Every structure is written in C-alpha cells, then in structure tokens.
Amino acid sequence: MTFTKLMATAALTLGLATGAFAQDKTKVGFVFVGPVGDGGWTYEHNQGRLALEEEFGDKVETVYVESVAEGPDSERVMTQMALDGADLIFTTSFGYMDPTINVAAKFPNVKFEHATGYKRADNVSTYSARFYEGRAIQGHIAGAMTKSNIVGYIGSFPIPEVIRGINSAYIHAKKVNPDVQFKIIWAYTWFDPAKEADAAKVLIEQGADVILQHTDSTAPQAAAQKAGNVITFGQASDMGQYAPLPRVSSIIDNWAPYYIARTKAVMDGTWTSTDTWDGIGPGMVGIGEISDAVPAEVKAEALALKDKIASGEYHPFTGPLKKQDGSDWLAEGETADDGTLAGMNFYVEGIEGDIPQ
Amino acid sequence: MDLSVINPILLLAALMSAATPILLAATGELVVERAGVLNLGVEGMMIVGAIAGFIVAVNTGSPALGFIGAAAGGAVLSLLFVFLTQVALANQVASGLGLTLFGLGLSALMGQSYVGVKPPRMADLDLGPLSDIPVLGRILFSHDAMVYIGLLIVLGVWAGLKFTRAGLVLRAVGENHDAAHALGYKVKRIRTLAILFGGACAGMGGAYISLIRVPQWTEGMTAGVGWIALALVVFASWKPWRVLLGAYLFGGITQLQLNLQGAGVAIPVEYLAMSPYIVTIIVLVILSADKSRAPGSLGRIFHASH
Numbered sequence: 001m002t003f004t005k006l007m008a009t010a011a012l013t014l015g016l017a018t019g020a021f022a023q024d025k026t027k028v029g030f031v032f033v034g035p036v037g038d039g040g041w042t043y044e045h046n047q048g049r050l051a052l053e054e055e056f057g058d059k060v061e062t063v064y065v066e067s068v069a070e071g072p073d074s075e076r077v078m079t080q081m082a083l084d085g086a087d088l089i090f091t092t093s094f095g096y097m098d099p100t101i102n103v104a105a106k107f108p109n110v111k112f113e114h115a116t117g118y119k120r121a122d123n124v125s126t127y128s129a130r131f132y133e134g135r136a137i138q139g140h141i142a143g144a145m146t147k148s149n150i151v152g153y154i155g156s157f158p159i160p161e162v163i164r165g166i167n168s169a170y171i172h173a174k175k176v177n178p179d180v181q182f183k184i185i186w187a188y189t190w191f192d193p194a195k196e197a198d199a200a201k202v203l204i205e206q207g208a209d210v211i212l213q214h215t216d217s218t219a220p221q222a223a224a225q226k227a228g229n230v231i232t233f234g235q236a237s238d239m240g241q242y243a244p245l246p247r248v249s250s251i252i253d254n255w256a257p258y259y260i261a262r263t264k265a266v267m268d269g270t271w272t273s274t275d276t277w278d279g280i281g282p283g284m285v286g287i288g289e290i291s292d293a294v295p296a297e298v299k300a301e302a303l304a305l306k307d308k309i310a311s312g313e314y315h316p317f318t319g320p321l322k323k324q325d326g327s328d329w330l331a332e333g334e335t336a337d338d339g340t341l342a343g344m345n346f347y348v349e350g351i352e353g354d355i356p357q
Numbered sequence: 358m359d360l361s362v363i364n365p366i367l368l369l370a371a372l373m374s375a376a377t378p379i380l381l382a383a384t385g386e387l388v389v390e391r392a393g394v395l396n397l398g399v400e401g402m403m404i405v406g407a408i409a410g411f412i413v414a415v416n417t418g419s420p421a422l423g424f425i426g427a428a429a430g431g432a433v434l435s436l437l438f439v440f441l442t443q444v445a446l447a448n449q450v451a452s453g454l455g456l457t458l459f460g461l462g463l464s465a466l467m468g469q470s471y472v473g474v475k476p477p478r479m480a481d482l483d484l485g486p487l488s489d490i491p492v493l494g495r496i497l498f499s500h501d502a503m504v505y506i507g508l509l510i511v512l513g514v515w516a517g518l519k520f521t522r523a524g525l526v527l528r529a530v531g532e533n534h535d536a537a538h539a540l541g542y543k544v545k546r547i548r549t550l551a552i553l554f555g556g557a558c559a560g561m562g563g564a565y566i567s568l569i570r571v572p573q574w575t576e577g578m579t580a581g582v583g584w585i586a587l588a589l590v591v592f593a594s595w596k597p598w599r600v601l602l603g604a605y606l607f608g609g610i611t612q613l614q615l616n617l618q619g620a621g622v623a624i625p626v627e628y629l630a631m632s633p634y635i636v637t638i639i640v641l642v643i644l645s646a647d648k649s650r651a652p653g654s655l656g657r658i659f660h661a662s663h
Contacts, residue, residue, distance in 0.1 A: 035465075035472070035575065035576045035577075037469075037472030037473065037575070037576070038472075038575060039472070039473050067576060067577065152619070183619045183620075183621070184618070185615055185618045185619055186618065186626050186630075188626075188630055191575075192578075192580050193571045193573060193575050193578050194566050194570055194571055194578060194579075194580060194582075195580070197570060197571045198371075198375065198570075198611070198612065198615055199615055201371065202371075202612065202615040202616050202618075202619050203619055205364060205367045205368075205371070205616075206362045206363070206364075206616070206619045206620065207362060217573075217575060218473075218573060219571045219573065222475075222571060222572060222573060226478070241473065241475070352621050353621045356625060356626040356627060357625075
C-alpha cells in the first residue's frame with residue numbers, strides 16, 4: 001500500500017511537471033479509501049474516473065491515490081493534490097468529510113466533492129446515491145427467498161448510511177415474509193476480506209441462508225459459495241463473477257454521469273456548491289441483473305418495485321412505520337424526509353439488537 | 358439474545374482454522390528469536406507469501422504447490438533481512454520494519470493482475486472414519502491439510518529445540534553468541550537458516566489467508582496478523598506450546614465475538630471487538646509469571662571480531 005502511495009505521489013509530481021506545458025487541461029483528482037481492485041466501492045469510483053477520461057480525452061487529466069486511510073493521512077494526500085494543481089478533487093469516503101472541509105478552506109480556488117458526507121462549503125459539494133432504494137429491492141428478494149427466515153447482515157460502521165440500508169432491507173423483507181429475522185454483525189471496517197469472510201461464515205453457521213453486506217470486498221460471496229444454499233447480493237459493484245449463485249442480484253453505483261457533469265461544470269465555469277442525492281430514477285443506483293436462481297414471480301415483483309421507486313410513485317420509507325422502541329415514526333402514507341434519512345440513528349420496529357454508539 | 362444459536366462444535370472447528378495463520382507465523386518467528394535474532398518483518402513476509410502462494414496456486418491449479426511457493430516467497434524475502442543483518446550488520450529493528458514496508462509494497466505490485474481472480478479451492482482432508490466421530494470428528498478431523506501441518510510444525514519445533522543437538526546449538530547461539538562462536542559453531546550460518554525457516558513459515562501463514570480463509574487476493578489482506586504473531590511470541594515467553602495456546606485463544610475469541618454479535622448479546626460491540634487482544638494478553642502474562650526470559654543475545658548484532 002505504501003509503495004503504491006509512493007508511486008502515486010511520484011506520478012502526481014510528474015503531473016505537476018508536465019502540467020506547465022498543458023495549462024488548458026482540467027486536472028481532476030480522486031482520493032480512494034480502498035484499492036481500485038477491491039471489486040466493490042472503490043472499483044466503481046475508478047470506473048467513473050475512467051469514463052471521465054474517455055469522455056473528455058485530452059482536455060482532462062485525472063490522478064488518483066488509492067488505499068488512503070481516513071483521517072490525517074487523507075488530509076496530506078488532498079493537500080498534495082491541490083498543491084499539484086488539481087482543479088477538482090473527489091474524496092470518496094465518509095471518513096474524509098472533515099479533512100475535505102479543512103483542505104478546502106486552504107485552497108478556495110480548488111473545487112472539492114465529498115461523497116456521502118453532510119458538510120458543505122462554498123467550494124465543497126456533497127454527493128451520494130440513494131442506496132436504500134436498491135436495498136429495498138434486495139430486501140424484498142431476501143425476504144421472499146429465505147427458507148430459514150434468518151437474514152444475515154454484515155455492517156461496516158454504525159453510521160446513518162449503513163443503518164438506513166439495514167432498515168430499508170428489513171422493512172421490505174418483512175413485507176413479504178412476516179417471520180423474517182435480521183442478524184447483524186458489525187465488522188468495524190470497510191475493507192478487510194478475512195474479517196468479512198469470518199463474519200459471513202458465522203452468520204451462515206447461525207442459520208442465515210441470505211447474506212447482505214455493507215462492506216466492500218467479495219469475500220462474503222466466496223464464503224457463501226463454499227457453504228452452498230446461501231444467497232448473496234453484490235454490493236457497490238455487480239460482483240457478477242459469483243452469479244447466478246450465490247449472488248442473485250446487486251446494487252451498482254454508477255458515478256460516471258455525475259463525474260462527467262461536474263467536470264464539465266468546472267470547465268464551463270458554472271460549478272457551484274450543491275448537494276446531490278440521486279437514486280434509481282436518475283441512474284446513480286443500478287440494480288444488477290436478477291439471476292435465474294430467483295423464482296420468476298419474485299423477480300417480477302422485484303422489478304415492479306424497482307419501477308415504482310424509479311418513477312417516484314413509491315418511497316421505500318413510507319408509513320405506517322414505528323421505531324424499534326415502539327414509538328411512532330411515520331403515519332399511514334407519510335414518507336420520510338431527507339433530513340431524517342440523512343441522520344438516521346435508529347432501527348425500525350422489529351429489528352433486534354442495539355446500534356453501537 | 359439467544360445463545361442457543363451458537364454451535365460450540367462449529368465454533369471450535371472455526372477456531373482451528375482462524376488460528377492457523379497466526380500459529381504458522383508465530384512459530385517461525387519463535388525459532389528466529391530463539392536463535393537470537395529479532396525480525397519485525399513478519400507482516401511483510403506474510404503478505405509476500407500470500408501473493409506468491411496465490412500466483413503459484415492460480416497458475417498451476419494446485420493449492421499444495423501454492424503453499425510451497427508461499428514458503429519459498431517468504432524465505433526469499435527474508436534473505437533480504439539476512440543480507441542486512443548478518444552480512445551488512447545493520448540494526449535488526451530498523452531492518453525488520455523496512456522489510457514489512459517493502460513486503461507490503463512488493464506484494465501490491467506482484468498482485469496487480471490477480472485482483473478478482475478465484476484461486477483453486479483446497480479440499481478438506483479426507484480422514485475417512487475419523488471425521489464421522491460425533492462431536493470430535495467435526496472439531497478435529499474436518500479441516501484442510503494446512504491446519505494439521507501447522508500443528509506438526511509446532512510439534513517439530515518443540516521437539517527439535519528440546520531434544521535434538523541442532524536445537525541445543527540453536528538455543529546456545531541465541532543465548533550467548535560469543536560463547537557459541539568460541540565453541541566453534543557457525544553463528545551466522547545457524548541464524549541465516551533460522552531466519553529462512555521463519556520466512557517460510559510466515560509465507561505459508563499468509564497463503565493460508567489468501568488461499569483458504571478468504572480466498573482471494575487483495576492488497577494488505579493480512580491486516581496486521583503478522584504483528585499479532587510477533588506479540589504472541591513474546592507473551593508466550595518463547596515456548597512453542599504457549600504460542601499454540603495463544604494462537605488458539607486469539608482465534609477462538611475472535612470467532613466467539615462474531616458469534617456473540619450474531620446472537621445479539623447485550624455487550625457493547627466495541628468491547629467484543631477488542632476482547633481477543635485483551636484476553637490473549639492477560640492469559641499469556643499470567644502464564645509467563647514463571648522465570649522465563651528472552652534469549653540472551655536477542656536483537657544483538659554478532660561480529661566474530663568483537
């Protein structure tokens with residue numbers, strides 16, 4: 001990791017040297033939390049970066065640094081990118097939020113875009129995808145297909161993004177299967193294949209025959225494949241190499257259109273600080289092909305659900321819904337507002353266990 | 358909370374598998390330290406072993422050859438440490454740390470084109486009627502060959518250090534290299550062989566993660582196991598059986614905490630997550646209350662003319 005970082009820094013320095021000869025190029029930097037080959041989250045952001053290069057060709061230059069630890073290390077990497085003449089920097093993990101704000105304050109002429117955060121500034125935009133829309137569809141399939149009625153869920157960190165996903169999946173699993181039960185294991189990492197594999201194995205041993213994950217590697221898929229008779233869903237990326245079983249569908253992040261639009265805005269001088277939160281409708285969230293392992297009627301229901309969410313006809317958080325402690329949250333027909341969703345820190349009624357504080 | 362969902366038999370079986378990478382790496386390091394050398398490069402040798410074994414296994418289709426490749430990979434990397442500390446007489450702590458950083462970078466470079474590749478699966482060993490024994494069969498006789506090879510290596514190291522002439526010489530070199538040298542033993546040669554053995558063991562430990570436990574290749578996938586192995590050797594007071602106990606304890610509690618989470622136990626998750634480290638340290642500290650101590654020449658540079 002350190003070696004690649006070293007190489008990337010060297011590449012950045014080279015970029016600065018050649019930048020002097022090509023002032024008209026727009027330079028776009030990316031800070032990645034995992035390796036671009038993780039097969040999940042960072043892989044898809046890198047696909048967006050490649051699409052950006054394809055779209056603008058010679059007019060754009062991209063640089064990236066992978067496996068950047070959240071915290072002070074990321075601040076150093078961002079500062080270096082800004083010093084090396086980046087015009088626009090995408091920081092693609094929740095833990096980069098404060099470092100992004102700090103560095104942005106020092107470089108008012110550089111535009112920053114932070115993924116999945118909630119803090120903005122004049123030169124800092126935020127963007128995220130409504131993954132919970134995809135998780136509603138996965139939850140539907142999970143609830144319909146579980147035979148043991150136990151769904152295992154590997155959580156990364158207890159932040160609103162992850163809790164929202166658990167709630168959304170649970171609500172829709174419960175709708176098709178009132179007996180469904182969620183077992184949640186917190187891994188406290190976005191990316192640690194050995195730990196993710198162990199967590200998946202434990203969930204399977206405890207009776208889960210469906211594994212949902214909110215971590216970035218394909219290790220849980222490999223564990224499910226070995227166990228047999230367990231289904232999984234691709235997370236962030238299609239993870240199609242595990243189809244048709246155990247992976248029966250997936251949520252895919254599609255950042256390319258956003259990256260292209262924002263870079264275009266910088267080129268045109270029309271960039272302003274915004275907060276973007278798009279879902280299935282605009283195509284920021286994709287649903288990977290539902291494999292033949294899913295019964296035809298379940299597949300049809302899932303696709304119908306997808307269409308209703310895409311058209312805005314249905315919101316995954318629609319009342320009546322209660323919180324875990326039994327208190328009322330949403331009345332009949334009421335839908336959750338974005339503020340509540342963005343800061344979600346409670347389970348809905350029916351999920352067992354506590355959220356680590 | 359529903360503790361009945363935790364199957365103790367499966368838990369114990371998972372423990373043996375989870376402990377194997379730490380066990381292999383720690384046993385190798387134990388031999389190195391008993392020879393009087395402190396090699397902090399375990400993590401680096403493990404990760405290089407993980408990718409070297411992965412590359413060999415994928416290209417030959419044989420996980421067994423993969424483990425041989427992993428042992429070779431770890432040993433070759435440890436040659437760098439041999440050169441630095443035995444030939445160039447460099448500081449062992451700095452060289453070991455350098456070895457870890459170098460190994461992490463080198464493995465990332467070697468693994469560039471192996472991301473997303475699925476390795477051939479190592480079959481569980483067919484032990485025939487043994488694995489059909491109720492309870493014990495599932496716990497003890499349902500694993501892949503490396504779990505048993507790991508145990509055999511611990512047994513071999515224990516017996517070798519305690520009962521053989523070679524073991525006696527190795528310990529003598531570790532306790533007092535000047536005296537061993539005066540008696541005519543080749544201190545550098547013995548230490549070099551010990552370091553190579555440590556590298557090979559660490560390499561196999563790394564390959565266990567990339568070929569069996571996960572199995573796939575991703576950068577940095579050993580995620581600190583090498584450092585745990587290093588600490589284990591110290592807390593086990595340089596005794597093979599305590600290394601085995603420590604590794605099983607650590608692997609067992611790691612598995613148990615995941616199981617407890619799944620069962621919805623009301624202990625805060627953060628405490629569960631740190632429990633393997635704390636419990637292992639406490640138990641081994643209590644055990645090391647006897648008069649065990651580090652090898653006398655541990656970490657000291659040997660030069661015949663001094």
